[in-house]
Amino acid sequence: MSKTIDYKFPNNNNPIDIYSNPACYILNVDSDSLKDLLVCASDGASMKNNNKIYYYKNTGTNNIPSYNLQSKQFLLDKTIDVGEGSFPVSYDINNDGLIDLFISNSGLHRESYLDSNSILHSVFYSTISFYKNIGTKANPAFKLITKDFANLSLHEDLINAYPAFGDIDNDGKAELIIGDLKGTIDLYKNTGTITNPNYQLIEQNWIKSSNLSSYRNLTPAFCDFNSDGVLDLIIGNKNGTFLYFKNKGTKSNPVFELQSSKFGNISTVDTDYSYFGYSVPCIIKDENKNKIFSGSYSGNIYAFNIINDINDGLVEPDTFFIANKINGYQSSIALYDFDNNGFLDMIIGNYAGGVNYYKGIKNVKQNIKKTDINNCQISLFPNPATTDIFVKSNLNSTIHYEIINLMGEIIKKGDINSSQNKINILNLQIGIYIIKLYSNETKGILFKKLIII
Missing domain, CATH: 2.60.40.3080 (Immunoglobulin-like)
Structure with missing residues (x-):
């Protein structure tokens, strides 16, 4: 029996064309009793990791299928997919009273090549997607403005970008700082206006600290922890701890000094999954107290109440707050009352590159142990x-x-x-x-x- 290889499966006009390790799934997608074909990449290390899920509808029979391409972005054209890893951050960038949404990523595929030993290497780059809130306070509506906010794609060595916004020079416009994989934080300044921001890289490795250089996957967050009128910094990292930098400068001239490299002895490590915690902070004020939320490698979302002054370094876990691992590995979190109903809503990112939205409801905390x-x-x-x-x-x-x-x-x-x-x-x-x-x-x-x- 002679055998031939079909290099243009499933049809000549629209063959499967995925860079590495295509995985095929036969299932009934449209509930018509015929099994269709879904194809996506299964190589997480080197794939072109967004906008690649092929959907071929079966117009034949289950015994003799005939697959016809319907989409190369099955489901992805109806949801958010920023590539490998998603990190949501909320901030009112244009000062219109409506909170906007920024989602950075670990990386998008730029190119792949074989070295002299025929080993495949892939090059990635990070970006930030900007979703402007064009709705109202009670009914938010987010419109994608750009997938490359601040033109981060121009910086070839930037991986695992994580943004934080804060006006640290008192000019009425928020600065942007970005932590990254290699353990540095870069400073971007808004050279445009509040309503039409234009961020330019001003200084690489902006935070000068010998302690900081030994950490990886930095995730910064601004907050005036000690209520002195100037913004301080909490920085998460691959180890699953938090670094606390106190601002000892002024509103227009910040000076950040490391106060603790293991603030509150917090750890987001779950050894059932990894010896690294990948802490990602989100800080809010709740009942006049600072509260630190954090994503983690395991997917758990942690919450900690800061007891007394932050300089004491004392925290207690908020055991009532529960978010389980269904959110996916390497979770990150944005918290805000997006619909203005008095309860915090939650957007959670994960390693897969999508986001989950949880609507806040009334606190039903009880003393009964369930x-x-x-x-x-x-x-x-x-x-x-x-x-x-x-x-x-x-x-x-x-x-x-x-x-x-x-x-x-x-x-x-x-x-x-x-x-x-x-x-x-x-x-x-x-x-x-x-x-x-x-x-x-x-x-x-x-x-x-x-x-x-």
């Missing part, structure tokens, strides 16, 4: 199923459920309890689903895989 639903005895049967599934549980309370397809859409939701524990799935398409289970009487969320045949 059991984690993941520690309860909950099972689904039969699984796989065809017409009905049953939920067996040792809980006496109502359990809320959501059945979610692989596109993230909620297909069905409802409640179950000890007297009614059957869920009818007869009208659902054959395929793989995720069922989300949670209860008001427990904490946490339980996810289980559901197969419908």
Whole structure:
């Protein structure tokens, strides 16, 4: 039997063309009973890491498929994807009273090459995407203005860019500082106007500190910690600790001096995932107290209350604040009351390059200690199923459920309890689903895989 290789699969007009390690997935994307084709890169080290998910619709049959290209940006054209790693930062850049959104990245693919030993090398560069808030205080609406704010792509050695804004020379316009992979912080000045900012690099390695040079992946944040009228600096880093630089200068002439390289003995390291913590600070004032939130390598979001004066270096964990690892590795966080309802909202970035949005609701903190639903005895049967599934549980309370397809859409939701524990799935398409289970009487969320045949 002769065999031939099709170098233009799945068709001559629109073949798959992905730089490295294409991964193919056969599944029913559009719920028409025919299995379609999705293709993306699977090599995280060297891929062109944005805008590359091919969707080929099957216009033939499942036995003899005919794949026709529908999009090279499947789902990506409906969401945010800034490349490898996403770091959201909120700031009102044009002073119009509406908070804007900036999302930097670890890197975008610039080029790849083979060295003399035929080893593949890839070159990346960092950028900042600027989303201007064109909505209102109650109804924010973010419009993408540029994917290369401050022209960071011109700086070839800039990787893992992380921005922070603050008016440190008292001219009414915020300066921009950027921490990076190699452990330096660069200073950019707005040479334009407040309404039409134009940031230019003024000084590389702006913070001169022998201690700072030994750290990597710097993530700075401004805040007037000691309420003396000048902005201080907290800087996260790869080690998962925080460096505190006190501003001993004036409003127009800042002088930052290192006060602590392990502020509050905070650590975002979770050794189940890594010996590095990748702390990423976000500082807010809550009930007249400074509070430090932080992303981490594990994906956990940490919160710490600063006790008394920041110079004491005393912090306590905020144990009520919970955000689990579903956000993805190397999480980072932006907190602000975006819809002006009195509660903080949260935008979380992650290694995959997208962002998650969480709307703030009323604090329902109670003194009753709740059991984690993941520690309860909950099972689904039969699984796989065809017409009905049953939920067996040792809980006496109502359990809320959501059945979610692989596109993230909620297909069905409802409640179950000890007297009614059957869920009818007869009208659902054959395929793989995720069922989300949670209860008001427990904490946490339980996810289980559901197969419908």
